[in-house]
Amino acid sequence: MPTLLEGESAPHADERVPGGLALIGSSLATVGIAAVIAFYLLPVGFGLTGATLVLAQVAAMLLCAAIVASSTIAVRRHHRHRAALAAVAETLGWEFRTDIGDRVWGGSIDEQIDRGARTARDHLDARHAALPFDSIERTFVVGDREGATMHTVRAVRIPLPSEAPRITLRSRRGGGALSVLPRRPTGASRIRLEGDFSDVFEVSVPAGYETDALYLLTPDLMVVLLDQSADLDLEIIDSTLHVYFPAVDLTDDEELRDFLAVIAALYDRFGRRTMLYRDEAAEPLDPASYRRDGDTLADRARGVDTRVRWWPVLLAVATPLVPMLIAVVWLHFVG
Structure with missing residues (x-):
């Protein structure tokens, strides 16, 4: 029976990560959205100027960088795990x-x-x-x-x-x-x-x-x-x-x-x-017949x-009503 022996390790994943073009494309799209927010929506849509505008633009670009970095790390980790799993299957004859x-x-x-x-x-x-x-x-x-x-x-x-x-x-x-x-x-x-x-x-x-x-x-x-x-x-x-x-x-x-x-x-x-x-x-069934x-x-x-x-149905129905209930109770005590 193919299995891992004591002391034997599962094979390591190949360092090459597929799907690079898709990752680059999604990263560029995220950067584009951040640029529109930073250089059009903030100064034109919200009318920000001066130091406030600069700080908002920096925050938008930092947020974009964090999203791209976390997405890249998650995608690379996923592909490496899948490659390692495929290697394990190949080693064990699956x-x-x-x-x-x-x-x-x-x-x-x-x-x-x-x-x-x-x-x-x-x-x-x-x-x-x-x-x-x-x-x-x-x-x-x-x-x-x-x-x-x-x-x-x-x-x-x-x-x-x-x-x-x-x-x-x-x-x-x-x-x-x-x-x-x-x-x-x-x-x-x-x-x-x-x-x-x-x-x-x-x-x-x-x-x-x-x-x-x-x-x-x-x-x-x-x-x-x-x-x-x-x-x-x-x-x-x-x-x-x-x-x-x-x-x-x-x-x-x-x-x-x-x-x-x-x-x-x-x-x-x-x-x-x-x-x-x-x-x-x-x-x-007839004893001579083939059983399926x-x-x-x-x-x-x-x-x-x-x-x-x-209870999951009731939870799904009640969840949207919770904010409304909180608001009603708050208004009751404040008013």
């Missing part, structure tokens, strides 16, 4: 793609977030490796206007040997991908498992599949989840395990090793359990009942 935004990745993010409010980039494809998986960095926006929030996670897909009911494991430590989405599983779909597991994970399953979940989430698998992924969100969808990491830096040696260790443990343990699973509620994805589960096993989370 394929690397910068953007797969037009492809459907699957999972709750695609189901609940509009296409225009989500992006997918930096795709690592190791599906043909000894440890098969693929991974992308996902950025998505929840909410609208003033109440909108942006979130970034590294999503991983791990293939399973057989289809299994949809099971959602949301870390109660909060902040994960499944915690911030507009819809959450209903209380009726949640089950409580033995020990401390339900204190760490909120487990949701389709109605009528509680016993199947107990078959899949055996005590040894729960121990692995508690040890390896207590702060991660996971969901089984058909024959794929979706895992949601925070925005980890895979060009860092230690973070890359931890990332691969978690994937290896989940691939091994979930693979063992789902390999033996059969949905008794699925329509029987979609033939081995009943329709009701593929979804978990969800409800809308109302």
